[in-house]
Amino acid sequence: MLPDRIRRVVQRLSRLPGVGEKTALRYAMFLVTADEAIARELGEELMTLHEHVRRCEQCGALAEVRQAERLLCPVCLDPRRDDSLLCVVARVQDMMAIERSQAMPGRYLVLGKLLSPLDGVGPGELPIAELRSRVKAGVKEVILATPPSVDGEATALLLARELSDLGVRLTRLASGVPHGGELEFADQITLGRAIDGRRKLDP
């Protein structure tokens, strides 16, 4: 019943994360029945997306391709950032979440992956040499901001060992009950960490 062309659009839309065939069909029907410019403009952007956006040469985040420049992301290009503080994250999305908090004045390194024996990701696939050379260039503190999961903890521990000879301060994000969270509904590991990491209150 559907033209082949729509079938193909549906199939390609369903490659998006969390998009099944039903959602893809909903998007496709919208795109084909809505104003012609909506599909065309989105199509144009996507066709050339990878020509215009690449990994930042320095931190691995996203950078816009410009002529006659090193390929650097907005954070690496920002001269007001604190070069002595380096935040190591697993994914660009994590970096963006931290940026939204406006609590991290330093620079980043995006690992791109976490140590994961089950998925066959070993220490050799982490950018350890890159991390060491950035630390040696004047970093005083490395925040190992990998997620508080099994793989994230293992990666943080490995990186901490790899950096231990450089005399740099190593920290990890606090883990505990989230803002607005109910103690009643917090899982035991989170509560255990919240208790272990309790802070002195100075009234």
Place this chain on the structure above:
Amino acid sequence: MLPDRIRRVVQRLSRLPGVGEKTALRYAMFLVTADEAIARELGEELMTLHEHVRRCEQCGALAEVRQAERLLCPVCLDPRRDDSLLCVVARVQDMMAIERSQAMPGRYLVLGKLLSPLDGVGPGELPIAELRSRVKAGVKEVILATPPSVDGEATALLLARELSDLGVRLTRLASGVPHGGELEFADQITLGRAIDGRRKLDP
């Protein structure tokens, strides 16, 4: 923090139905970090979507543009369809849902809109002349398959009146408790309709 290019992709993805900024960002991050072909292929399809898919000249559903042919959808092109049965639906999506049921052997007319005084859609915007001319071409029954909503019922009633002089059989989809639905959780209008439309059981 995000390159302008990504911001633009996010903004354009968030035009999709039900996609907020967070989901759009998730899609954009996937597209920019996944294989280059995924964004490019989707982009190509979308850029030229409206050149290749148009409204079927006969029923208003979706048709693929081909040379040297009337622009007809797969259902209108199918010679095995029953020309004496016409199903009137509000949207292409509704037609597709009915097609999936495989219970409608006839042809379609897609209205494209419903009577909606609040949105300023009056009788003049419905394809009544088109519907009458299709009925006159040999249709014996018109299923007014607009949705069982206020606007859908009003539209069905208006179309029924407009067709009343043509001596065609007019029907409406049954309304009642859906398959697998619990009586306990059915709303009172649905239950009322299910009782009004009850069928004799012949054991």
